[in-house]
Structures are given as structure tokens and as C-alpha cells.
Amino acid sequence: MSTELLVNVGTRETRAALVENGALQELHVERASRRGLVGNLYRGRVSRVLPGMQAAFIDIGLERTAFLHVADIVLSRPEDTIVDVPAVDDIRRLVSDGDELLVQVVKDPIGTKGARLTTFVALPSRYLVYMPRGDGIGVSARIEEEEERARLKAAVAESAPRGFAGGYIVRTAAHGVALTELREDMAYLSRLWEHVQSRAAQAAAVSIVHEDLPLPLRALRDELARGAERVLVDCPREHERMRAFAETFLPAQAPRIELYSGSRPLFDLHGIEEEVSRALDRKVLLKSGGYLIFDQTEALTTIDVNTGAYVGRRNLEETIFRTNLEAAVAIARQLRLRNLGGIIIIDFIDMTDATHRAQVLAALERALAADRAQTHIASLSPLGLVEMTRKRTRESLEHLMCAPCPSCEGRGFVKTAESVCHDIFREIVRQSRQFESGELLILAHQDVVEHLLSEESAAVAELEAQTGRPIRLQVEALYGVDQYDVVLV
Numbered sequence: 001m002s003t004e005l006l007v008n009v010g011t012r013e014t015r016a017a018l019v020e021n022g023a024l025q026e027l028h029v030e031r032a033s034r035r036g037l038v039g040n041l042y043r044g045r046v047s048r049v050l051p052g053m054q055a056a057f058i059d060i061g062l063e064r065t066a067f068l069h070v071a072d073i074v075l076s077r078p079e080d081t082i083v084d085v086p087a088v089d090d091i092r093r094l095v096s097d098g099d100e101l102l103v104q105v106v107k108d109p110i111g112t113k114g115a116r117l118t119t120f121v122a123l124p125s126r127y128l129v130y131m132p133r134g135d136g137i138g139v140s141a142r143i144e145e146e147e148e149r150a151r152l153k154a155a156v157a158e159s160a161p162r163g164f165a166g167g168y169i170v171r172t173a174a175h176g177v178a179l180t181e182l183r184e185d186m187a188y189l190s191r192l193w194e195h196v197q198s199r200a201a202q203a204a205a206v207s208i209v210h211e212d213l214p215l216p217l218r219a220l221r222d223e224l225a226r227g228a229e230r231v232l233v234d235c236p237r238e239h240e241r242m243r244a245f246a247e248t249f250l251p252a253q254a255p256r257i258e259l260y261s262g263s264r265p266l267f268d269l270h271g272i273e274e275e276v277s278r279a280l281d282r283k284v285l286l287k288s289g290g291y292l293i294f295d296q297t298e299a300l301t302t303i304d305v306n307t308g309a310y311v312g313r314r315n316l317e318e319t320i321f322r323t324n325l326e327a328a329v330a331i332a333r334q335l336r337l338r339n340l341g342g343i344i345i346i347d348f349i350d351m352t353d354a355t356h357r358a359q360v361l362a363a364l365e366r367a368l369a370a371d372r373a374q375t376h377i378a379s380l381s382p383l384g385l386v387e388m389t390r391k392r393t394r395e396s397l398e399h400l401m402c403a404p405c406p407s408c409e410g411r412g413f414v415k416t417a418e419s420v421c422h423d424i425f426r427e428i429v430r431q432s433r434q435f436e437s438g439e440l441l442i443l444a445h446q447d448v449v450e451h452l453l454s455e456e457s458a459a460v461a462e463l464e465a466q467t468g469r470p471i472r473l474q475v476e477a478l479y480g481v482d483q484y485d486v487v488l489v
Contacts, residue, residue: 004018029215048065057114060208101119126225126249131166156182279338289307444473
């Protein structure tokens with residue numbers, strides 16, 4: 001599989017696109033006004049303990065206080081080794097108002113919710129994740145060969161610095177890497193933790209201690225380690241910084257980083273802009289003629305699969321099966337591209353054949369195997385419904401790039417002009433009974449005024465006779481279809 005990383009650097013926005021076999025799979029956006037916080041370390045202060053929720057709100061200097069659950073609190077000795085703590089049923093035994101803690105962000109603020117925190121610090125590198133307050137060595141579940149898992153575990157155990165406490169997780173990218181590269185990563189993580197400890201001791205309360213790498217370097221670290229064949233960046237300054245970073249930490253991969261200097265914008269050349277626009281659409285067309293409908297709500301995301309124009313070649317069951325198979329692959333890609341998380345309900349087209357249902361579910365699982373986010377799929381019901389979850393650590397693409405429609409206020413629909421006319425009639429009657437006036441002035445959208453002058457002209461004349469006052473209509477260009485005012489003149 002051919003994998004490329006494209007980095008577009010703007011004045012106040014940086015975007016990194018992961019392209020596999022020519023198709024956009026992931027898009028990461030970082031803006032100067034709101035950088036991602038996941039991985040950042042803060043010296044926070046407990047602002048409020050909530051025993052009923054077994055949680056605490058922590059002030060780390062953001063607009064909203066962050067959330068720390070009792071399950072994410074670890075007590076440590078001065079040497080930062082874990083203390084065996086029995087299950088705690090009262091968070092007040094662990095923290096109190098005013099306490100200062102070293103915390104790490106594990107989930108960005110999403111919607112009206114503040115950031116999610118933990119005191120289990122995790123510092124990532126190319127091949128390892130170091131947990132200063134952890135213990136033991138774990139290996140990514142995606143490395144399935146038992147011989148390779150044993151080799152990596154032994155290599156990390158042998159190379160751990162003497163007297164250096166903590167635990168390690170071996171990342172998927174470490175598959176097949178040499179012992180020397182693992183040692184380099186461990187030395188880097190050791191220096192980084194010493195730097196964090198020094199900063200934490202000197203930092204004032206409610207301040208940042210350590211900030212994760214900016215998007216271009218973070219994407220470079222992760223994607224080159226996973227085997228990206230080429231990295232294209234369209235900014236000379238950022239290209240130099242990425243090359244310097246790679247020569248220090250990824251010397252063998254540094255030649256893969258290239259500066260794009262073409263006249264046509266990098267994302268336009270590779271069709272990324274068009275893909276991003278389609279990723280914000282509610283409807284996704286399938287090659288067969290079927291389509292998907294995505295509806296994102298506060299609690300969950302629903303995906304509806306439809307045959308559309310696809311009529312198949314044999315029979316109805318075969319048509320439905322082929323559409324669902326294609327949809328399963330498309331859905332997995334869209335989940336990554338749109339960064340949809342939380343609870344996801346997929347409504348596949350009903351299939352009567354149990355074998356077909358099993359094959360569609362297997363196709364979805366295979367397609368999701370490439371997803372870096374943790375996913376869990378429940379079984380496919382006879383009605384074609386799949387319940388699944390996908391771990392979410394940052395805003396979805398829609399929430400990041402869009403805002404609720406000011407006309408419909410996020411509902412996704414507005415009243416028809418006819419419905420608004422009837423609302424206006426009721427308001428005219430209400431106003432005329434309560435207040436005296438010479439005439440009534442109706443301010444409304446162009447479509448509403450036209451409807452009043454055509455289909456509802458007889459009703460307007462009847463209301464004039466009923467109220468004993470003339471009714472004047474005026475178009476307001478800035479009004480939405482369902483906005484209007486009845487003014488007493």
C-alpha cells in the first residue's frame with residue numbers, strides 16, 4: 001500500500017493529509033487560534049471536588065475547567081513509582097479543593113465539555129510510550145506474532161536504564177525495528193521525562209509544563225514510523241524544521257521529506273480540497289449508485305445505507321448484499337476522514353441471508369483494521385443495524401470546520417413559507433386584540449411575502465376586514481424564511 005503525508009502550511013492554519021493509494025484517509029487541522037491539547041502536561045489546581053460524580057474539576061488555564069475522574073488519579077511516592085492503592089470509593093480521600101496536580105490531557109474540549117485529564121502521564125516517541133508512573137512492559141495488540149512480541153519485550157527490558165522507574169508500551173510501528181533504535185527512543189524518553197520533572201518543579205500553578213509537538217512534527221513522527229513513503233510540504237521554513245527533526249530522530253527517513261514548490265496548490269493537485277468538501281456533506285455517493293446518509297448528533301452518529309440508483313444484475317438480495325459490502329468499506333474510510341467518535345449506529349439494508357450478514361460485518365471489521373482509533377463493533381442484527389463505538393480524542397471534522405446554521409439553529413430544517421404565513425396570521429390576531437394601531441406592518445423573507453401576495457392574498461384581505469386595519473408587507477433581505485415581525489404602526 002502506497003502512503004503519502006501531505007502538509008499544507010497557511011498563515012494561521014496547518015493541515016496534514018494522510019493519503020493511501022491515492023485516496024484521502026485522514027485530515028488533521030491545527031489553527032493558531034485553537035491548537036489541539038491532547039498530550040499536553042499542566043500543573044493544575046483542583047477548583048471543585050464532586051463526590052456524587054466521583055470526579056473533580058481542574059483549572060489548567062483554559063476557558064473551561066477540565067474534568068478528572070477518580071479512575072484517572074494515581075498516587076505516587078516521591079520517586080514516582082506507583083503505590084498499590086485499593087479501590088477508592090470516595091474521591092475526597094485522593095484530592096481536595098486547592099490541591100495542585102501534574103495532569104495530562106487525554107481528550108480535547110468537545111462542544112460544551114471541558115478537556116478530559118489523567119494523572120497517568122504517557123510520553124510517546126516513535127516506537128514506545130513511556131509511563132513514568134507505570135510498571136512493566138506491554139506490546140501493541142496489533143503486533144500479533146508471538147515471537148516478535150517476545151523479542152520486543154525482551155529488548156525493552158534489557159535496554160531500560162538502570163534505576164529508571166516506570167513502564168513502557170511498545171507501539172505497532174516498532175514491528176521489526178532494530179535494538180539500537182529502541183535504545184535511542186528510550187534515551188530520548190528518559191531525557192524528556194527529566195525535563196518535564198524539572199519544569200513541573202519550577203512551574204507556577206495553573207500553567208503548562210510540557211506541550212506536545214506541533215502538527216507537522218507530530219504527523220511526521222507518527223507517519224514516517226508507520227512507513228509513509230513520502231512527505232510533501234509546501235512551506236520552505238517548515239520543510240527545514242521537519243528535515244532537522246527527522247535528521248535528529250529519524251535519520252534513515254529524512255530523505256523522504258520533500259519540498260513542494262509547484263505553482264498549483266498542493267492540496268488542489270492531489271484532490272484533497274474536493275475530498276474535504278465532500279466529507280462535510282450529509283450524503284456520500286457510492287460507486288455502484290447507492291449512497292450513505294450521515295447524521296451527527298450530540299449523543300451519537302447514525303449512518304443510513306441506501307441502494308439509490310443501483311439495481312443490480314441478478315436479484316434483490318444480491319443487489320442489497322453488494323451495496324452493503326461497498327458501504328462497509330466506505331463507512332470505515334468516512335469514520336477516519338470525518339473523525340467521528342462515540343456511539344455510531346449503522347443501518348445497513350435489511351438482509352435475509354445470515355451468511356450475507358456475517359460477510360458484511362467481516363468486511364466492516366477488515367476495513368476498520370487500518371483505523372488508528374480504538375473501535376468496538378457489536379453484532380449485526382437481522383434488521384441490518386450495527387452498534388459500534390469509536391474512541392474520540394478531538395473534535396470531528398464537521399464540528400471543527402462548521403457551525404450551526406443561523407437560520408435553522410442546527411435543526412437541519414426550517415418552516416415552509418406556508419407555515420410561516422399561518423404563524424403571521426395568528427400573530428396579527430394576537431397583536432390586534434391587545435394593542436391599538438393605525439396599521440400593521442409585516443416584515444418577512446422574500447418567499448413569505450410572495451406567498452402572502454399570491455396564495456394567501458384572500459386570507460390577508462379577510463384579516464384586514466376582521467381587524468379593521470390595513471396590513472402592509474415589506475421584504476427584509478437579512479431575514480431567514482422562518483423569521484418575521486409584526487410591527488404596530
